[in-house]
Amino acid sequence: MSRTKLLLVSCILTLGLPLGCEKQAATEETNETLNLCKATVNHVSELISSVGGAMGMSEKITAKAALHTSIVKCESEGLSKAQADCILSAKNFEQFMALGSCEAIVSKRPSWLNVPPSPQ
Numbered sequence: 001m002s003r004t005k006l007l008l009v010s011c012i013l014t015l016g017l018p019l020g021c022e023k024q025a026a027t028e029e030t031n032e033t034l035n036l037c038k039a040t041v042n043h044v045s046e047l048i049s050s051v052g053g054a055m056g057m058s059e060k061i062t063a064k065a066a067l068h069t070s071i072v073k074c075e076s077e078g079l080s081k082a083q084a085d086c087i088l089s090a091k092n093f094e095q096f097m098a099l100g101s102c103e104a105i106v107s108k109r110p111s112w113l114n115v116p117p118s119p120q
Contacts, residue, residue, distance in 0.1 A: 037074035040084045041067060044113070047096045070112040077110060087113070 045067050049055070055063065082104035090096040099105050099115045 033078060034071075034075050036081070036084050037071050037079055040079060040087045041070045041074055041112070043088055043090075044070075044096065047090060047093055051093045073112040074110060077112075079110060080104060080108070083108070083110060 045063070049063070083102075086099055086102035086104050087096075090099060097115055099113070100109075100117045105113070105115070
């Protein structure tokens with residue numbers, strides 16, 4: 001291999017490595033956000049469905065579409081660990097309805113999360 005080709009390959013590998021690492025880190029962060037969103041939105045869905053009775057076919061289709069839309073919206077907006085912790089800490093519907101008083105939710109309410117605001 002000629003010296004010029006060796007330098008060119010060396011430059012490409014040296015310059016490409018940080019770019020590849022940045023891309024991998026961004027992908028890992030995106031995957032982490034998606035996993036956090038899925039877990040949180042699924043938790044909310046379970047809390048809400050625990051209150052109502054059996055759903056009909058059209059209600060199941062609507063619920064599935066709402067679930068998917070909420071995950072996509074959560075992923076695009078982002079979800080902090082503190083917000084997720086507040087939501088995931090709700091163990092029943094009453095605690096879910098009180099999420100409006102959680103500091104992380106008050107400071108930045110996810111648009112896909114519909115809970116009453118905290119009483120002031």
